[in-house]
Amino acid sequence: MSSKKIYAIYDDDYVLLESAKHLVAKGIYIRDVFSPFPIHGLDPVIGLKRTRIAMAAFIYGMIGVSLALSGLYFFMIQDWPLNIGGKPNFSILTNLPSFIPVTFEFGVLCAAHGMSITYLLRNWTLPGFKARNPYLRTTDDWFVMEIHTHDNDVSEEEIKALINETCVLKVDVKNS
């Protein structure tokens, strides 16, 4: 049996959310949802795990802080110690107050850019990439659920029947 993609198209986020709850309760696995803005409360319904991108940002930030402190230690204490305005460079501890601004900025720089690059890569959104949204109106006013027949134990007709129990605008079927 060939696999099919069933698209349930809605014109409202609230209706889609309630419909998703209904379908999931009936044992249907929803592969994905496309919408013009985030639908709050949808993630647990369709079984999306929490993203760990914030943790990645923390790690990038800490790498930035370590790099900044190592660099500052090398530049100002080891390689070229200077006594400027009575602020001698003896150790990282005595220099820490004047190192904080640059360390902070560099930490933020690495966290923000590292996280943003990771975000773009994980989303597969990069210049020149092709959009994979099934309908152009999902970036305007359509809210679309994508259900794969091979993800579910029930037949295509049964899935469609269950979708039709909700206030769907249109049901569309495409070959995978």
Added chain:
Amino acid sequence: MHKEAAIREPLILGNDVTYSKITNDVLHTIEHSPTKMWKILMTIAVIIALWGIGSILYLLGVGIGTWGLNNTVGWAWDITNFVWWVGIGHAGTLISAVLLLFRQKWRMAINRPAEAMTIFAVFMAGMFPMIHMGRIWMAYWVLPLPNQFGSLWVNFNSPLLWDVFAISTYMSVSLVFWYIGLIPDFASIRDRAKKPVPKLMYALLSFGWTGNAKAWQRFEEVSLVLAGLATPLVFSVHSIVSMDFATSVIPGWHTTIFPPYFVAGAVFSGFAMVQTLMLIVRKAMRLEAYVTIKHIEYMNIVIIVTGSIVGVAYLTELFMSYYSGVEYESYAFINRFSGPYAWAYWAMMTCNVVSPHLFWSKKLRTSLGFTFFMSIIVNIGMWFERFVIIVTSVHRDYLPSSWSMFYPTWVDIGVYVGTIGIFSVFYLLFLKYFPVLAFNEVKSIMKSSSERYKNMSDEEFHKLHPVKK
């Protein structure tokens, strides 16, 4: 469940608002030919920008001797303009980041144009220290780059170097924050575009955005973390800018109040500039339904608060100069309000301390004309604040024989006015080719903030959104 208290004034006006109407309204400017007004404004902006670029090129060719600087006044309009532009930039990040963290829905209609203002303002600000170097082609020396001069590094103990890191980090993080938010909106334009060139252009700009559930989940997390990172960045940047002065030994500069005072001043001037631009944008782009009087009023309230903080800071400075018992410090302030630059001091006091309090009147703070007038007044006042801090502190130093005055030359004026022109060119291009409101965010608050839904009963809501047959 979708509705907010009916007593809250709506943030989206009109009883015909729908998701597609929001898209149509915001993208109208992009999808249609530029208006006559836009063309006129663009022409004026280009002429001023060209004047500015000409002045900058002349300055680079001849040297900074063309400025009105002298042996006593080594910093004047250049650093005044630098601090002024950085300050203007701060409202954008504040609206985007701080108000996002505080879940303020009213930020959504104004965050995009405010962020654009931030990027362009910080770009203008960054130009001034570089021009001030005189030999701009040596600007890379401010970076800790490996070199062939033996052990030679930039001085990480200097607030001027902290500035390099602060401004460049601020600019790049603001740019990333702005662009991440723009991607879904670019995708909407891409999916609506009919002609091949705009379709290709926006396809490239939207990075193949799909808008699936996982992408939106990550988008929200990234926006929140970027807001969390940008918030302390806002405070750090202007604190560091204030340390350019505060860590020195010049009377009138080395005050511990400088960091918070500069940050408040930055937000004050930034919000004033947002008001100036938004009042023009909402009228020119017909966005009155999204940028409402309520938005303008909220921003005016921020102006009252930050203006009051700035006023307290001025008075604290005066008191501390007297209470410190240091005669040089006292003289610096006596000279400010009674010396040859007293006119600038009193202009600053009138514009920044007295005038914002007119906004305590609801009638005035909800008046568009008065708000526009006040936004210009505050911008002028905040420019004078930086001028007063810098020039009045250095024009009379410890040695009366070296006292002198600063008079701007045509190059000083050309560079300053020119940056306003360059900023305007960038801003007008942004208005024409970029989605001027973050409409994916505006759509997400439609049901809780629009006039239509606020007037709707639960029965009417469920009739409109039936969830099961």
